[in-house]
């Protein structure tokens with residue numbers, strides 16, 4: 547189903563979250579306390595070890611993207627942080643507090659958007675958002691949120707009749723309406739069309755700019771690369787990489803690449819022969835070519851000159867190092883996970 551056209555996001559003055567840096571006692575939150583600190587967390591379900599010693603620290607005001615293949619333990623980790631699941635071992639501190647023992651103190655300070663959303667099927671969109679807003683001391687303006695997330699036209703629609711993307715946006719609205727300091731978003735843009743996804747990206751960037759800490763899980767590498775200050779990749783319940791997008795994708799020049807478009811079916815063997823040894827030339831999809839190896843001006847010139855000899859123009863030529871998707875596949879392998 548097509549998503550409705552959505553307005554661009556701008557946090558109006560005073561809409562967000564001068565209150566967000568206050569804890570439930572009215573004190574200013576200690577900015578030096580990490581938003582999230584977990585150490586050695588293990589969680590088993592029967593014979594399945596979903597989380598196997600995960601540790602990570604998330605700074606205040608950062609957006610941390612938790613990545614990993616299906617079944618890697620992301621949702622379990624998020625649910626442990628939200629205080630929904632008691633870990634078998636390990637410590638968890640959310641805004642400096644224990645999410646299980648101090649759940650009440652944290653309730654007004656965190657927001658959560660569970661995977662796949664969730665609501666009473668018959669509740670109308672606006673009704674649900676107003677209900678959640680009524681639990682907050684200083685909620686955001688509900689009308690503003692409905693407009694910002696493109697939900698005004700469907701505000702009277704029962705939850706079960708909303709499209710998947712509308713349900714996701716409503717869940718996001720519910721997660722942030724209470725002006726939380728820290729938000730957990732489990733695959734917030736899964737199933738959204740490109741317009742809705744961009745709108746949510748804008749909103750997340752605006753929240754982050756306002757100092758809200760955000761932990762999101764995603765399978766979209768572009769989403770993580772675009773939004774995150776900090777990326778943690780997990781697999782088999784363990785952290786296998788941790789760093790900024792820049793450090794994770796940093797590579798030495800020997801593993802650079804050139805990508806370009808030209809007519810389909812060029813003889814990649816001939817291009818490889820025109821280059822020094824150790825260059826890999828592939829046609830990734832018809833008309834999209836990639837040369838892997840050390841990239842310098844001479845190699846770029848050889849590639850474009852070779853294309854010219856074939857009577858074709860190398861279009862959309864891109865020179866780069868590894869992107870996050872390549873790093874992810876290198877670390878987690880290419881086999882399908884169950």
Ligand SMILES: Nc1ncnc2c1ncn2[C@@H]1O[C@H](COP(=O)(O)OP(=O)(O)OP(=O)(O)O)[C@@H](O)[C@H]1O
Pocket residue numbers: 591594595596597614615616617618619620621622623
């Ligand atoms: N309540 C549960 N009972 C039994 N096994 C569970 C339970 N919750 C999670 N698991 C198992 O724990 C493992 C990790 O699941 P989890 O949902 O945390 O992974 P994920 O990284 O979020 O996966 P996806 O990307 O597919 O959402 C999986 O093998 C899953 O089947």
